[in-house]
Amino acid sequence: xxxxDHSQPVFRALADPTRRAIISMLSAGPRPIAEIADEFEMxxxxxxKHLAILREGGLIAVEPKGRERINRxxxxxxxxxADWINHFDQFWDDRLAKLKQVVEDKS
Amino acid sequence: xxxxDHSQPVFRALADPTRRAIISMLSAGPRPIAEIADEFEMxxxxxxKHLAILREGGLIAVEPKGRERINRxxxxxxxxxADWINHFDQFWDDRLAKLKQVVEDKS
DNA sequence: TTGACATAGAACCAAAAGGTTTCATATAAA
DNA sequence: TTTATATGAAACCTTTTGGTTCTATGTCAA
Numbered sequence: 237x238x239x240x241d242h243s244q245p246v247f248r249a250l251a252d253p254t255r256r257a258i259i260s261m262l263s264a265g266p267r268p269i270a271e272i273a274d275e276f277e278m279x280x281x282x283x284x285k286h287l288a289i290l291r292e293g294g295l296i297a298v299e300p301k302g303r304e305r306i307n308r309x310x311x312x313x314x315x316x317x318a319d320w321i322n323h324f325d326q327f328w329d330d331r332l333a334k335l336k337q338v339v340e341d342k343s
Numbered sequence: 344x345x346x347x348d349h350s351q352p353v354f355r356a357l358a359d360p361t362r363r364a365i366i367s368m369l370s371a372g373p374r375p376i377a378e379i380a381d382e383f384e385m386x387x388x389x390x391x392k393h394l395a396i397l398r399e400g401g402l403i404a405v406e407p408k409g410r411e412r413i414n415r416x417x418x419x420x421x422x423x424x425a426d427w428i429n430h431f432d433q434f435w436d437d438r439l440a441k442l443k444q445v446v447e448d449k450s
Numbered sequence: 451t452t453g454a455c456a457t458a459g460a461a462c463c464a465a466a467a468g469g470t471t472t473c474a475t476a477t478a479a480a
Numbered sequence: 481t482t483t484a485t486a487t488g489a490a491a492c493c494t495t496t497t498g499g500t501t502c503t504a505t506g507t508c509a510a
Contacts, residue, residue, distance in 0.1 A: 241360050251358035252498085253348050256427070263431060270456060282499055284457075289497095303456050303507040311431045318432075320363070321425045324370060324418045359468085377486060389469055391487075396467095410477040410486045 246316045249293030254278075255286050259295060262309035269305060353423045356400030361385075362393050369403060369416035376412060 249255055258272060273283040287307055290296045294313035299306050356362055365379060380390040394414055397403045401420035406413050 241363075243363075244360055247354075247358050247363070250424075250428075251354050253351055254498090256348075256350075256354070259431075268456075278498085279500065280457080281459085281501085284459095285498070305457065314428050314431050317357075318425065318428045321357075321421050321428065324366075324421050325425075361468090375486075385468090386470065387487080388471085388489085391489095392468075412487065 243316045243320050245293040246295065246313055247320075249290050249295050250317060252286065252289075254283075255290055258283075258286060258290060259309060259314075262296060262307060263311070266306045266308035268301075269307065272307065350423045350427050352400040353402065353420055354427075356397050356402050357424060359393065359396075361390075362397055365390075365393060365397060366402060366416060366421075369414060370418070373413045373415035375408075376414065379414065 250259075254276060257276075261267070261272060261275060269284055269287065270280060272287070273280040276283060287296065287298075291298065294316075295310055296307050297310050299308065357366075361383060364383075368374070368379060368382060376391055376394060377387060379394070380387040383390060394403065394405075398405065401423075402417055403414050404417050406415065
């Protein structure tokens, strides 16, 4: 059993509605900070802080490009949270969970 | 922009490791507050606060039984978070997402 | 080189979160 | 009825969170 809680930074990142909105936004494609900040009614440094927390959760990766820093969604990190939640699949839809297992076994 | 964020109370509830541990614990069966609090190194009122937040997220239901209050997991509420996350399934495993869709359509 | 642009980062602040202790209340058991 | 138990709830405290403004730095463009 895993003693420590590696999913904490991910769940923490997902807890804020602004950060979830940023994830949605970045699912359409990578963007520099200023462009992201334009979509919200808060200052750029505030958005930058949210991006830092998303980065700590591994949810985004940053690549410098000239004087910009391009933020790209790393959806694989979402799987950490999905795995934890899906652990309880059986409780809300046992049949689907079993079929999904079959699908996974066949792959 | 989405008008309102109905998933916020769920994600908020999931953000704390103690609350996730409580969810795990209750997946084994309903328990009264004192029994839950025994498992953590914090006071009963602290645990009671966590239970209140889980209740706000719809993740647990409480039924009074004598002088006890039995906390029962309501895993259906987890689906709210799962749905949001699985919306990004395509990014980490497009094939599985499609098969899962087929399964859901057949039900 | 000079000026504009994109971002980093520090200092600061108010509110929320997560904990505590203390006290009140309802039910069960003696 | 009296006492013990299970919980609710208030008051309080400290740390974290989410925001701000101001300043510094590196890069592009004239």
